[in-house]
Amino acid sequence: MHAAYITFRRQIHSVSIQLGVRAELGRFNADVQSFDSSGKLVALPISVNTKGLYPSLLLIKRLGDGHQVQLSYSRRVNRPTPRELNPFLDVSDPVNYDAGNPRLLPEDIHSVEFTYTYTRPKVSLTSGAYFTRVNNVIKHIQTAPVNDVTFTIAQNLPRAITTGLEFIGNLHPVKAWDFTVNVNLYQRINDADSAYGIGATHGLSWNANITNNFSLAQNLTLQLRADYKAADVIIQDRYRPVYGIDAGARYDFWHNKASLALNGRDIFNIRRPSFLRESDALLLNWQRITYSARASLTFTYHFGKSNIGTKVRKRPEVQQDTRIENG
Known part of the structure; x- marks a missing residue:
């Protein structure tokens, strides 16, 4: 992988401008070896090359008194994984x-x-609209059964478009309690592909989560998080709602040089993703039933001083049509 980056930043009064471009030349080469019917060793070459320019743009306008608007654009590439390329x-x-x-x-x-942000000492509100277009969408497509056996093969579909609205609110009503709420409403559109018997699909869905932080006593904090994802339609599948609750506690001691953290995920064991895949030749009612509730206990001790990472700028989370499969 070879890449070169150029970034330009400029502040014009209350407007901040950042332009960037990444030139990339990537190459993935492999040989898959197997034996043919005569016992001869044969090799299948696999090559995935990427090259191009990937620009980005970020405009920030400060309106004063805690108000700010932001507009961003980016282009990026998402390569298939080695498992998705392996024909075995x-x-x-x-x-x-x-x-x-x-x-x-x-x-x-x-x-x-496009996002709008309002910030106050005890309140931070962010609302935004986004648009994402994915070309050459990678999806795992299940074929019609032959002799009671189906095949699930990774394929490229033409296009998927996701548009949505997102709201994030962080509130600190009292000294011992603050919480963050995130609500995301989106419309997903997937193009048809007759080569694989895939019809066009579209659907409106939403998800939400709330994270609560409590200061129970000096050096003792508790976090409780709940999330919900509504029903969704993705290519061949109709996903059912899924939800769960996580919790954690942390105690700092030895003048904050050490901490002990207890974290529990899906503490009520209720996160069970499931979907229905239905066609003229296939009916698949899938649900993952595992004991997902689990906990971890972590001890951390800080020693010495380090400035590494103090100026790292966080990248904003980007909405995209992620690959959700039944694996």
Whole structure:
């Protein structure tokens, strides 16, 4: 992977401008070896090359008195994983064989986002609208059954578009309690592809989460997080709602040089993702049932001084059409 970056920043009164471009030349080469019917060793070459310019733009306008608006655009590439390129069959499921596709193309992703932020000492509110277009969408497509066996193979579909509205609020009503609420409403549109028997789909969905932080006593804090994801339609699948609750506690001691943290994920064991895949030749009612509730205990001790990472700028989270599969 070879890349060169150029970034330009300029402050004009209350407007901040940042322009960037990344020139990239990437190459993934591999040989998949196997034996043919005569016992001869043969090799299948796999090559995925990426090259191009990936620009970005960020405009920030400060309106004064805690108000700010921001406009951003970025283009990026999402490459297939080695597993998605590997053509060898995974036959661990006797009724559904899984395989990669050595002819996959990388995803080409364009994102535009506009946000408004209002900040006060005890309140921070952010609302925004975003648009994401993904070309050459990588999805795992399940074929019609043959002799009671289906095949799930990674394929490139033409295009997926996601548009949405997002709201983030952080409030600190009292000294011992603050919470953050996130609500995301979006519309997903997937193009049809007759080559794989995929029809066009679209659907409106939403998700939300709330994170509460409590200061119970000196050096003792508690965090409680709940999340909910509504029903969604993704290519062949209709996903059912899923929700769960996480919790954690942390105690700092030895003049804040050490801490002991207890974290619990899905503490009520209720997160069970599931979907329905239905066509003229196939009916799949899938649910992941595992004991997902788990906890971890972590001890941390800080010693010495370090300035590493103090000026690292966080990248804003970008909405995108992520790959959600039944693996």
